[in-house]
Amino acid sequence: MPFDGQLLPLRRLTVADVLDGAFRTFRAVFAPAAVIVLVIIGPLQFATNLVLSRVAPGIVGGGLSAIIDLDVFAAAPADNALVLTNLVSGLLGYLLSLVASAGVVALLLAVDRGEEGQVTSPLGLAFKVLLPTLIASFLLGVLGIGAAIALAIGSLVLLVIPILGVVVMVLVVLPLYLLGIASFVALISLVVPVAVVERQGPLATLARAVRVFTRQPLRIAWISLLIGVVTVILALALQLPFLLLSEVAPTGGWAIEALGETAGQILSVPVSAAAALLVYLDVRVRWEAVDLRHRARTLVPR
Template identity: 30%
Template sequence: MNDTPGWASPGSAPSDGQSDGQPSGQDPAVPRPAGSPDQQDAAPDKWSKQQPPAGQWSAPGAPGQQPAPGPQQWGGPSTPPGRGPGWNAPPAAAKPGVIPLRPLGVGEILDGAVSTMRTHWRTVLGISLTVAVITEIVAILLQGFVLNSDASTAVLDDPDATVGELTGAMVDVMRDTGVLLVLSLLATFVVTALLTMVTSRAVLGKSVTIGEAWQDARPQLPRLLGLTFLLPLMAAGVVAAGALPGILVAAAGASEGGAALAILGGLAAFVVALWLMVRFSLSSPALMLEKQTIRKALTRSAKLVRGSWWRVFGIQLLAAILVNIVVSIIVIPFSFLAGALSGDGMTGFLETGGNTGWTFLIITGIGSVVGSMLAFPITAGVSVLLYIDLRIRREALDLELARAAGVQQSGPGTSGPRPGS
């Protein structure tokens, strides 16, 4: 038997129900003429290799009478490229919800995330809008009262600034950027966890309200809170540990060498942190759907991602690029509008490179809310569907999902690697 899901490759070994004497590529359902050589001596090598199409010839002794066409036409323009005679199309996998119940390709994962948002838009957009509004309010308050990087930006633009001033300004900018990135990461994890319940129901073709999603997620919220803080702190700790030697050298007096060492160490640590974040990127769906503890959810994610790190990283990177394009299309017009209505107008906005006044922050914040409301569901859906896809590939979860949805798979062996995925 062939292990490839859903279809047997041409030229493969005969299946359990196929006789070894059957000619290669011959469909057993194709009618044969009475008194043909194979009925006389059952010798497949005496058959001509160029048989007429099924249903287009008459049996001897019955002129003008044609048998019913067989299930598969031989050759002809309808034969798929690269497929030999007798090839049958693979059975379609069951699709009770937003994805087919089989190993998924990259496009199917992205399409499933968008389909979930489109099919259950009230629940999905309600959750994402709430999280986006709360996140943006916190970000505006932080930028207005705490994270004022105008002075640091001026130092970085000053060609006469000393190495110490440049180092301090860079640290301030990295701190401000890091805080906003962590805030965005926290919001993404929260949305992913809450929408896990919606996506898991959408896979089965079932709808869920915000109240039902809340009831399903509530028992795991304390653990989710710990996981939400643990992952960013883990990444920040790794990056800080990599930059620490350079910071100590700079504090000892060798500012130039220390700064270079801190940058190199920070870059190396960033690669390690990225590897860990991808490795543990499925811990939130595992925690919510499997009711795991934080430690077991991290272990579960690492087990699922093992051997598929580059695939998981590539799909998440592609989703991030698409999300950023969507957000940019929405946010950029709001940024120009904010620049025109704040400070010295558009001329002052372009000359100073931006204005962080309250008018600017509020208008750009509105644009960010709209962009995040559309971006969060895609990011969350990709994470959940990646988790489901890896479980289908490794644990035949599609069979369990088919039973839960009340449908029957079209054919055996649907789990496993999928060509082109």
């Protein structure tokens, strides 16, 4: 999928550039991006909270103080229903978050080409690339679980060794765990922009995401983690007023909390998608020199 080049400067993007660019592009497409998140993720959030308010009333609807004082054993009688609800909503939530992120990426590319910021066309493309995105993400998950199991087995072997094992565990294995988590987060974030921009099959999408990541692994991992932390903090800040309001509301607290959670996702999903797109395009144009047209156009005197 071509891009016009207005998203990127000629120099390599810094961490500050990605952060600023993600929020700047989000502001530029706020209305259609918000609609995409509302349409795709909003209904599931409300349905999940509604079901939870029935099977485990103490989980949602009580506001901030209820969350702080939550007793995890209070919902024991409805444990099976609670686990099933969380499992189904978690799987559907991840699936729909892929669709919403792909829709935002397609929207950003369309606006970058000078097209009008619409909702239907980006969402149509998002559903077209859903299968390769989902399969590539699943394969990454399998690889990540396999690596985690291998490290866990290695850790158990090291713990048998009295002193040296503990030293190696702290100095080698623990940093490998942290690096693996950061790498997994970064790779998962790259899958969506790769799928939307390249429109290839799942294996090609996964291979390309891995190749791009290996070009600048530490930089991409650092940016992905930083964006994740920033968006989580801002999303929680947006949810806080809704939690306080649901605490004093006589009824419908679950709906108020669902509205707050959706508001947080209206910020976090587009910003994360924009940051991942900027990182991918930045590495892509430096790696493959597909920005020659953009460079020539920029350098020509006007």
